[in-house]
Amino acid sequence: MERARYNPPQQMNFRARLLVAAAALAFLLPGALAANWEQPSADLARQIAALAGPGPVQLTVENRSSLSPNEIPLIRRMLERDLRGYGVLVGDSGSATTIRVTLSQNAQGGLWVAEVREGTETRVAMVPVRLDLPADAAAGPNLTLQRTVLVTEPDPVLDAQVLSAPGQQFLLVLEPARILVYTQSTTLPATAGVAVIAHWTEAQILAIPYDRAFPRDMRGRMIAAQDHPFDVYLPGMECRGTGNLLQLALTCSDSDDPWPITTTQKAFYNSARDYFTGVLVPGFGMELAPFYEAAEIPRAVGPATLLNDVNGPPLLVVNNQLEPVNGAGDWGSDVAALHSACGTGTQLVVSASGTAAAGDTLRAYEIAGREAIPVSAPLQVQGTVMALWPAHDGTEAMAIVRRQDSNAYEVWSVAANCN
Amino acid sequence: MALAASARTRPHYGGTLRIEIQGDAWAPDSLARRLVLNTLTDLSDSGTAQPALAIAWSAQNNDQRWDFQLRPQVRFHDGTPLTAEDVVVSLTSACAVPMGSAAASGAPAVACPWNAVYVAGPSEVVITTPAPQPDLPELLAQTRFSVSKQDDTGQLEGTGPFRVAGFSGGALTLAANDDCWQGRPFLDSVEIFTHRAIRDQWLDLSVGRADVVQIPPEMLGQAQQQHLDILVSQPLDLLALTLDAQGSFADPAMRQAAALAVDRASLYNVIFQKQGEITASLLPEPLSGYSFLFSTDRDLMRARTLRGGAPARPITMSADPGGGTLQLAAERLALNLDEAGFAVQMAPPGTPSTLDLRIVHLDEASPLAALDEMLTRLGQTVTVNGTDPHALWLAERTALQNYTVVPLLWLPRAWAVGERVRDLRLSPHGEPQLADASLEAAR
Incomplete structure (x- = not known):
């Protein structure tokens, strides 16, 4: 994870944004x-x-x-x-x-x-x-991680979610000071390991009244809600998307409420740092150390919760017992669970360690007992994984990648395809 | 640019990073200034201006009137808010302060590229320039245009990620600015140990007494042999010979003869141990893409022909103060010129001479702003008519045809990094970006 520079956005006009999307599209096509x-x-x-x-x-x-x-x-x-x-x-x-x-x-x-x-x-x-180069999929022993570049943004991106309304899909991109709403206008057929190329058109921009200094390693989370389109969690602030996806509005307020981290747990976020404090609601009845990310792993005896600890190896909470995870020595700080038809049905997509010169990687793991078993080859990232969160429907992970060559931010959806 | 090879995870907060340097902590273009002070703009890796203390800017009147909107809620380290008046005072005083080697030699200030700076509103500053200045936002990223103010006790206050906490035992201590508009740095503090010999720096790195130390370009190979973790910048320092167009070199043909007599290859191979880039251009190849158009070949026959049978009047030559390597390079160049029939006498380093071997640092990272900067620093008055590579090449060719500047080598800046440092990158200026670095925690 590399630092991000969070300057207020320099406005990029609509045509320029389309050009960026079109250029990104062009680089994915063979020939x-x-x-x-x-x-x-x-x-x-x-x-x-x-x-x-x-x-x-x-x-x-x-x-x-x-x-x-x-x-x-x-x-x-x-x-x-x-x-x-x-x-x-x-x-x-x-x-x-x-x-x-x-x-x-x-x-x-x-x-x-x-x-x-x-x-x-x-x-x-x-x-x-112009010069550029592509790289899209990484096959492994059990499954292949497949990425789709949804959009490329010039400014830092914290999270993104694809939400559906009848007959239409929307891509919501969370930046520190705004939310960009895209509608899907075209879909191109699969080519060269890229499953589907969606062409997103910017439809709306929602300003976030974030009036304090952005933390140096700012994080944020966007989560689909039941009775309104979505909630947004930022350090010291919470926002609610209201209306419908075609015509959204945003209401924000200062808040230190815990952020949802799994289907059952919420966690307090340290607004002056870049991690969760370790205090969970409802919690597991034990004291936990600060952690970066959490993921829920279904098990026959009840779900296990993996906490990617700030200062030590990842920990697994099983039946209110805390156990270290083996085989995770080269994990980075970001992890997201996704559900697939492969293997045990739940994989963890992890930003892995590696030399910075070579760029980051993403890799899928399954947790067998206390062992982290790699089940895909590393998917090379031409830059740095800045954020990794589960997608709304749980079948994909949303990765935010800062390109090494251009410093642009790419929004990826990452899926697991069975080999 | 290279990055430190280490496990990549989110940065940890806390700790004190120790860095050692050969020079003065507070010199112009220094690392400390960049950590303590901010400029109106910063440079992206590709060299374009991006918001810093200014969040937006616009140009009018054919790029001769620039309007900068200041970032709200920025405070100096003493808690006082940044105002447009502070910016105007800083920028105005910048034009009176010599920069780089000029500061050391007491030379006059380099002119600022504007003729007026004034407050146009509570958060608005206007700069007017005598000629179109499309790259003004990029130029304002240079440290000489840093924004600062003196508090009641005379101490310099900045708005950067670190504040000056004290100086003792040869170390300048900087402490994290918790309220920094860029976000608090991950490190709690930085200690900059000054005037440290390179060998002492490397020894301290090897025993864990230092986290970041310098590597002169000519010692890069040695550092690689020792398997140090190294960060190397793009070429940022131009080694150039400047010729005083008076006296012995009043005739352009004599200057051209001197330019043709220099043997860049031997400087590169012997003195600088094959580091950097042989050049005859004011911009490094990775920046311009066209520097190969300027020939770097030595042509001793033509040099002798151009010099003709003129009697060899003694010519003085000196090198910038900065260590034995520059002096060695100057002595080798003197031998080159002797072979063409010039009689060169070496003068003590830093002495104004007919021939000066200089290291000129390049701050800018976009081709147009970089060329503007180099022309200014080298005292050239050529106007760049356009922003495309062809226009830059034409301007550069015009400047070099005077033969008052002979570019020789582009050299990188390099640093060695200790094992516990993470996410350290070099800025486009070649300085370690310590505000974004963190120290490894046990895992």
């Missing part, structure tokens, strides 16, 4: 990468033609970027084709005009640079290019 080069190739060819004019040229293409060497011939062919459209003919080794194209890279992404040399004169053209 999209190849298509990415069409526009920069056309732009660079146009600029080269303006400098060189029509006629024969020699062309060299050098890669100084993170592009795979396999992609360079493709880019070269595109450039040759686009140049031909302007009457610039590549191939004449005797030509006095040489064009050296360098596929470079800078802080903003790719940068394609063309040096057009005629005699002693060199003129330069440049085209910025």
Whole structure:
């Protein structure tokens, strides 16, 4: 878990948000990468033609970027084709005009640079290019964790939930100072390990009147309610979503009431820190240490509650007895239970330890007795897992991932598919 | 940038982190200033401005009038609220304070990029600039534009995540600001031990007396051999030769001859132990993407031709104060110039000379703001006409064609990190972001 910077949101207009969603969508589709080069190739060819004019040229293409060497011939062919459209003919080794194209890279992404040399004169053209890469599913011995990127936000996200109304689904994204409400407008078919790609359209923004400094590692929780759409829990504040999902309103008040952590337990949250105090309602009749997350595991003798302790290994509360969990030494601080048709039917999705340079991982475990048994391969995260909560219907987990490359926040739903 | 390799879980609160540095704790661009003071803006990893003490800004009049809205409910460490007047006083006084090596050498202040700063409302500050300044929000993230005020006892008060708690035994102690607008830091306190030799720093790290210590670029290989946990920044320090365009170097051809005579490869291979990036550009390659367009090749024949048969009048050369490595580099450059026919005499470090070997720190992390910053720090008066890479390249080429600045190497900043430190990252400025770090608790 890495720190988050919680500045008030810089407004991103609706069109820009759609573009972000569309861009994220494009990166998930096979063949999209190849298509990415069409526009920069056309732009660079146009600029080269303006400098060189029509006629024969020699062309060299050098890669100084993170592009795979396999992609360079493709880019070269595109450039040759686009140049031909302007009457610039590549191939004449005797030509006095040489064009050296360098596929470079800078802080903003790719940068394609063309040096057009005629005699002693060199003129330069440049085209910025977007670069990106995908990775979506991780198969394991028993099940495969499958992620779906729902939306990408520029600002910190604390939690998200997909809620349903007749004939329509809504995605609610909780940020420190607002809730973004999206409606589902299209659904694309499954491709490349991505189960379903939903296209969410922003429909409403609900402001949260959070008028105190955000804690450095701020957390928040959104939970579907019975008699109103949802409740939101923030450090020192509680909000209630009222109305209906098509036209929501939000009422908030200062509150230190406990947050629901399982179907049966609530826990007091330390508003000045990033963990639950250990005081539960109704509790287990024992003193508990502070913990980050809790998860409920159904058992024949009654549910066990796993508490991911702040200062020690995860603990399991079974029949009002406290037992440490073995095999959880590399667990991170976030854990969420999900129910599937695989294995015992309940898995814990855990943000695992790992080297930061490689990014975080998510992995599914089952708890057999006091043992944590990994049942999926680690799902690589290109960044940091900032939050992990159970989804509303319990069949998925909602993960918030801060991308290492862009610092953008992705909202993932994570499901378990049986192998 | 690299991150410390450690188990990743939510950060723990508490503890004192000890960091050791070679220099002064409160120098311009220093780590302590960034922990105690805030600026109107911060830089994202990609170099764009993001809100800090200002929560919003807008430009008018062709980017020559900038309106900054201040964050509400920000308080200085003494509890007094931040006002627009405080910001105006800080920014105004910033233009009178020399920065970087200029401060050490007593050189005059670097000009601020504005001609007026004034209060436009209780939480509103307006800055006007003499020319379009589209990157002003990024420039305001530099430490020289930090916002501070003096309390009744003369002590400097900031709004940052740590406050100054005391200085004793060669250590500056900073304590967590519980009411920080960014949220309380995870650490209870930070102790910065100053003027520590590198070998002493590494020894302290090895025995657990220090948590974070410095690694000079030329010692990065050695640190890797010792298996230290290392954080390395992008290239942030430009090693450059500046030429005084008077006297022996009044003729641009002579300056060009000197530029062609320098042997960057030997500096890189021998003095700096293959760390950093050979360059002839004012921006590092990862930032601009085009620095390869500036040739780094040595051309001694052409240098000699350009210099011609002019009698070799003695030229003085000095290096920035900052240790033996710079002096070694300067002496090697003097040999290069001798080979081209120049007669170079070494002067004591820090002495104004015809040739100065300088380390110029880059604060900015977006190409336009970075180029503006480097041009300013190196005394170049070229205007950048546009924000796209091509416009930046044209401006940079114009500046370098004067041959009063010869970029040589881009060097990273590096730190070694102890085992109990977690989630430590480097800022775009190359400083450890201690406010976001925490100390490992037993698990």
